[in-house]
Amino acid sequence: xxxxxxxxxxxxxxxxxxxxxxxxxxxxxxxxxxxxxxxxxxxxxxxxxxxxxxxxxxxxxxxxxxxxxxxxxxxxxxxxxxxxxxxxxxxxxxxxxxxxxxxxxxxxxxx
Amino acid sequence: xxxxxxxxxxxxxxxxxxxxxxxxxxxxxxxxxxxxxxxxxxxxxxxxxxxxxxxxxxxxxxxxxxxxxxxxxxxxxxxxxxxxxxxxxxxxxxxxxxxxxxxxxxxxxxxxxxxxxxxxxxxxxxxxxxxxxxxxxxxxxxxxxxxxxxxxxxxxxxxxxxxxxxxxxxxxxxxxxxxxxxxxxxxxxxxxxxxxxxxxxxxxxxxxxxxxxxxxxxxxxxxxxxxxxxxxxxxxxxxxxxxxxxxxxxxxxxxxxxxxxxxxxxxxxxxxxxxxxxxxxxxxxxxxxxxxxxxxxxxxxxxxxxxxxxxxxxxxxxxxxxxxxxxxxxxxxxxxxxxxxxxxxxxxxxxxxxxxxxxxxxxxxxxxxxxxxxxxxxxxxxxxxxxxxxxxxxxxxxxxxxxxxxxxxxxxxxxxxxxxxxxxxxxxxxxxxxxxxxxxxxxxxxxxxxxxxxxxxxxxxxxxxxxxxxxxxxxxxxxxxxxxxxxxxxxxxxxxxxxxxxxxxxxx
Numbered sequence: 001x002x003x004x005x006x007x008x009x010x011x012x013x014x015x016x017x018x019x020x021x022x023x024x025x026x027x028x029x030x031x032x033x034x035x036x037x038x039x040x041x042x043x044x045x046x047x048x049x050x051x052x053x054x055x056x057x058x059x060x061x062x063x064x065x066x067x068x069x070x071x072x073x074x075x076x077x078x079x080x081x082x083x084x085x086x087x088x089x090x091x092x093x094x095x096x097x098x099x100x101x102x103x104x105x106x107x108x109x110x111x
Numbered sequence: 112x113x114x115x116x117x118x119x120x121x122x123x124x125x126x127x128x129x130x131x132x133x134x135x136x137x138x139x140x141x142x143x144x145x146x147x148x149x150x151x152x153x154x155x156x157x158x159x160x161x162x163x164x165x166x167x168x169x170x171x172x173x174x175x176x177x178x179x180x181x182x183x184x185x186x187x188x189x190x191x192x193x194x195x196x197x198x199x200x201x202x203x204x205x206x207x208x209x210x211x212x213x214x215x216x217x218x219x220x221x222x223x224x225x226x227x228x229x230x231x232x233x234x235x236x237x238x239x240x241x242x243x244x245x246x247x248x249x250x251x252x253x254x255x256x257x258x259x260x261x262x263x264x265x266x267x268x269x270x271x272x273x274x275x276x277x278x279x280x281x282x283x284x285x286x287x288x289x290x291x292x293x294x295x296x297x298x299x300x301x302x303x304x305x306x307x308x309x310x311x312x313x314x315x316x317x318x319x320x321x322x323x324x325x326x327x328x329x330x331x332x333x334x335x336x337x338x339x340x341x342x343x344x345x346x347x348x349x350x351x352x353x354x355x356x357x358x359x360x361x362x363x364x365x366x367x368x369x370x371x372x373x374x375x376x377x378x379x380x381x382x383x384x385x386x387x388x389x390x391x392x393x394x395x396x397x398x399x400x401x402x403x404x405x406x407x408x409x410x411x412x413x414x415x416x417x418x419x420x421x422x423x424x425x426x427x428x429x430x431x432x433x434x435x436x437x438x439x440x441x442x443x444x445x446x447x448x449x450x451x452x453x454x455x456x457x458x459x460x461x462x463x464x465x466x467x468x469x470x471x472x473x474x475x476x477x478x479x480x481x482x483x484x485x486x487x488x489x490x491x492x493x494x495x496x497x498x499x500x501x502x503x504x505x506x507x508x509x510x511x512x513x514x515x516x517x518x519x520x521x522x523x524x525x526x527x528x529x530x531x532x533x534x535x536x537x538x539x540x541x542x543x544x545x546x547x548x549x550x551x552x553x554x555x556x557x558x559x560x561x562x563x564x565x566x567x568x569x570x571x572x573x574x575x576x577x578x579x580x581x582x583x584x585x586x587x588x589x590x591x592x593x594x595x596x597x598x599x600x601x602x603x604x605x606x607x608x609x610x611x612x613x614x615x616x617x618x619x
Contacts, residue, residue: 007173027272029329032337036348043333061177061351063344065336093168100158103340104170105177105347 001084006093008107009082011052011060016085017108019092021046021064024077031078031095035062035106054110062106066095082106145388146396153387155179160383164375172367177347179386180360180394253283275321279312287458308453308465317442324442331434335427349412353405356394363393444473454489462489463502474510482507488542498549501540509533516564526564533558554580560597568603 001017002010011017021031028046037060039050054060066078080092093104148156159175257277264274285306315323351357367389374381397403451467467484485504490497513527534557541551560574576595 005171005173006168007171029333032333032340034337034341034344036344043329059351061344061348063177063340063347065340065343067336093166093170093174096166099166100161101175101178103178103343104174105344107173107177 001082001086001088001090003082003088003090004109006091007105008109009084009090010111011084011108012086013052013055013110015052017050017052018083018085019048019050019062019064019106020081020083021048021066022079022081024075024079031064031066033062033064035108036060052108052110056110058110060108060110062108063103064095064106065103067102145384146391148387148391148395152179152390153383156386156390157379157383160379160386163371163382164379169375172364172371176360176364176367176386176389178343179390180347180350180363250287251283251285253281256280256282272322275316278316281310281312283308283310283453304456305458306453306455308451310449310451313448313450314446317445317447327438331438338427349409350405353409355403356405356409359393359397359403363389444475446470446472451484455486461498461502462491463487464489467505476512478511478513480507480509480511482509496545498542498545500542503537503539505535505537507533507535519564519566526568526570528564529560529562531558531560531562533560552581554578556580570601570603572601573597 001012001015004010009017019033019035021033022028023030023046029043031046032043033041033048035048035050037050037053039048041048050060052060064078064080076097078095080094081089082092083089092106095102095104147153156179159179162175163170255278257271257274257280260274260277283306284304286303287305315321317323351360367385370385371382374385394403398405448468448470451465451469453465453467454462455465456462463486465484465486467482469480469482471478471480473479483506486502488498488500488502490499509531510533511529511531513529516526516528519526534555536553536555538553539551542549543551556576556578558574558576560572563571563573565571574595574597576597577592578595579592
């Protein structure tokens, strides 16, 4: 797995990708990650694992949506870490309570 | 959901219909000048632009452009906004919260004690007369022990998860802000602190931050959030599977990514202009003109799968709203109970302790409140002839009706006008053998009370009462009932916080 930018990654066919969404000041399960591939999820732990099923030259698209229940601190945030079974672990984007857009997209280029 | 949310969904459907009908006129995407986006999409572009500028991670176009390009309007279904919108109605519509002083104090506007209490802080200034010829004024501060934890750690979800149980314990103190001019020799401190004590909530925490509500939220709301996320992502995925759409999107993304680097430093306005122009010129107009022709198979899938999913999603949101409303109504209908322990130091007379059990039950459309309590004389160490024994027993019943305030109709504040009719019976025990002035008697009070919410947690309570208290009846006048008029001003920091947070959130 390679990081192109915070929201774009290069992955290999068949690679297992792990996305960890960690709440800070807010419970992990107040976030949801979805992707266009079969996925195993553990919302309480904030862990989402999917296998790259597309062929080289295609893309997987994922989306992370967060909620910040009222009463969470102003500096509450969700951090995202991504790693691949072929190697590579990266810090993804952070969605903050102060963010005007509580969702971000991810693109996984299959190379 | 607001009309804006509906408009956004309409826009999504309109874009999809445009795709489905395949308008045939052609024009060069790059030659078309930048037109303004529809207002609701412009709002989304503005939000994304703000995020690009303020996010210290230096986001790229990949973060938000898919949403803006394919489904800008679906942000209307953001559950974060929904939950914020819920908190305010729940917090401000609570008409069962005790913010004033003890009914035993003179100058307190309520005859009955409500079982709920403020989580953060409530301040009440009440003035009135037990009888028309006797007036009194009280300043009451009440708060829960949780407020102390919140003061140190912040009133966060994490703090609440660990220390939320402290909301079951409250404390209060009432002061007389005007020194007793009739007893100038009495100490100012003694004159001013009239009562202090604590209250225990006996019923479970039923707030929207309770673990019970959190579990309910996870079980009922999160699944909708996930489906909406899947729906939005699915739309982007499907559109990107079209070769011409993907080519246009990638071209736009690369251009935006390049331009963002300079525009982020310039400011959100320039980023918003870039995003707006890109979406208008590279996608909307080419699709409308037929320059981008999405394949019929994808259009068919959009029509048969994605659009119904989005429509179902909006219907599901409406159902969820109803589900949440029903859930909150059910919670509001559950009985609540509390026990209060207070110590009184009256300006004149003997100190005493009071224990009071308060219970409330919804009997739609009314709420019934029952108080049962008693007080016990507490001797001070310096007293040479200490008075001990039960002072009195009291039973109070009240029926309360809450209705939406017509003065707050255009605001998020759902603080209701409450109208209550209460009756109290008190038996004062005879201690004339110890103190000739403490003669036993029985009395009955009836009271009509109105609480009028003004703005931002400020409430104006008013009441009128009749009493056959033999100590108050003017024997020179006819009749055996004395009249009393009360008024006050209370401030509820819980409601103020909820309302101001909502105002700040709406301005983001």
